[in-house]
Amino acid sequence: MILRILEEGQYEVPDEVVDALNPLDEDLVAAIEAGDQARFQRSLAALLERVRESGSRVADDYLGPSDLVLPPTDASLEEVAEMLSEEGLIPG
Amino acid sequence: MSLMRRLSMVFKSKASRALDQAEDPRETLDYSYERQLELLQQMRRGVTDVATSRKRVELQAEQLQANATKLEGQARQALEQGREDLAREALARRAAISTQAVELKAQHDQLKGEESKLVDASRRLEAKIQAFRIRKETIKANYSAAEAQTKVGEALSGISEEMGDVGMAMQRAEDKVASLQARSGAVDELMASGALDDMSSESDPLQAELDRISTGSGVDRELERLRGELGSSQAKSLDSGGKSGEEQK
Numbered sequence: 131m132i133l134r135i136l137e138e139g140q141y142e143v144p145d146e147v148v149d150a151l152n153p154l155d156e157d158l159v160a161a162i163e164a165g166d167q168a169r170f171q172r173s174l175a176a177l178l179e180r181v182r183e184s185g186s187r188v189a190d191d192y193l194g195p196s197d198l199v200l201p202p203t204d205a206s207l208e209e210v211a212e213m214l215s216e217e218g219l220i221p222g
Numbered sequence: 223m224s225l226m227r228r229l230s231m232v233f234k235s236k237a238s239r240a241l242d243q244a245e246d247p248r249e250t251l252d253y254s255y256e257r258q259l260e261l262l263q264q265m266r267r268g269v270t271d272v273a274t275s276r277k278r279v280e281l282q283a284e285q286l287q288a289n290a291t292k293l294e295g296q297a298r299q300a301l302e303q304g305r306e307d308l309a310r311e312a313l314a315r316r317a318a319i320s321t322q323a324v325e326l327k328a329q330h331d332q333l334k335g336e337e338s339k340l341v342d343a344s345r346r347l348e349a350k351i352q353a354f355r356i357r358k359e360t361i362k363a364n365y366s367a368a369e370a371q372t373k374v375g376e377a378l379s380g381i382s383e384e385m386g387d388v389g390m391a392m393q394r395a396e397d398k399v400a401s402l403q404a405r406s407g408a409v410d411e412l413m414a415s416g417a418l419d420d421m422s423s424e425s426d427p428l429q430a431e432l433d434r435i436s437t438g439s440g441v442d443r444e445l446e447r448l449r450g451e452l453g454s455s456q457a458k459s460l461d462s463g464g465k466s467g468e469e470q471k
Contacts, residue, residue: 133226134383137339137391139346151226158225190349193357195379198226199233202394209394214228 132188133181134196138203141185148198151180162211170207178203237382238375246367247374251358254378258351261385265344268392272340275399276333279406282413283326289418290319301448313444319418322409329402336395347388354381 131148134140143151154177161170178200201210293316300308357377361370412418 134230134387136229136387137343137394139342152224155224155226162225190346191353193350193353193377193380195234195237195383196230198224199229199383200226201229202391210225213232213390214225 131197132194133185133198133200135178135181135200136202136205139190140188140192140196141181142188143181143185147180147184151177154180162207162214165207167207170210174201174203174205233383233386234379236386237379247370248362248365248367250374251361251377254381255351255355255358258347258354258381258385261388262344262347262351265340265347265388265392268395269337269340269344272333272337272395272399275403275406276330276337279326279330279333279402282406282409283323283330285413286319286323286326286418290316290323293319297444298448298452301445301452306445309448310441310445313441313448315418317441317444322412322418325405326409329406333399333402336398339391340395343388343391347384350381350384 131143131145132140133143133148154173157173158170158177160166161173181200201213293312297309297312297316300306300312354377361373361377365373409418
């Protein structure tokens with residue numbers, strides 16, 4: 131699967147690794163819902179680290195979209211919550 | 223629902239909206255290509271802006287460093303002449319400068335980080351734009367308007383996502399740089415007020431007072447250190463009853 135870490139680029143990650151990311155992903159959602167900054171930072175860092183270490187960078191000129199998109203490494207909880215609610219951020 | 227999936231949907235919905243715009247899908251390719259080039263231009267301007275801010279911080283840091291060095295020399299001189307009060311003031315200023323220097327270093331690192339992030343992003347965007355241009359020409363040459371729809375969608379989906387990412391990255395970088403600029407503007411003001419000057423200049427207002435408040439006990443330790451350094455040689459000349467300049471006639 132192709133995953134994008136925002137502000138960093140696309141990674142090709144084996145499917146079984148993506149499955150293993152789910153608990154961290156769920157934890158991230160729970161952290162956002164609870165407004166728990168520390169937990170959010172921890173889960174995000176762990177999630178991105180797993181993608182980086184098990185994925186390989188996709189060539190810069192690859193034109194395909196990503197299957198999954200992850201927040202930038204220094205994203206705050208508020209920013210991510212805003213991305214989810216406000217689509218106006220992204221130019222067509 | 224999964225965050226990774228939700229975020230990807232946010233980007234996809236934008237991409238598909240961009241696709242609905244033109245009657246002939248092939249026109250959408252040209253339109254998108256123009257937008258891509260515009261975005262790349264903006265991106266390069268963004269990189270220049272960040273680099274300018276970084277250089278400004280570097281200049282400030284150099285100036286502060288020079289002042290700090292000079293103040294240490296002045297403190298030494300003052301002590302040699304038995305003017306502990308002046309030495310104290312010079313060291314107080316130097317302490318204020320160190321505080322600012324630490325802050326500047328942090329700003330500089332952050333700006334450097336933003337700069338290299340934007341440089342990387344524009345490199346990726348440029349590579350994708352190149353690939354898109356080739357794909358666009360192929361589609362226009364080989365498919366009728368009726369056939370092109372899917373191909374256009376495929377070509378656009380990835381680059382729209384990239385553009386969304388880049389657009390957001392630039393926005394975030396601008397915000398960060400703006401707040402850093404405000405802080406480095408504050409350093410400029412401090413410098414202009416004389417608080418971070420060495421003591422060569424005549425204009426020497428209330429800042430010394432402020433400095434004393436802000437620096438506290440560090441000054442005493444610094445004084446001790448300097449005394450130690452000066453120690454032996456001055457002790458000798460004091461024993462013989464005066465400073466070196468006015469020794470026995």
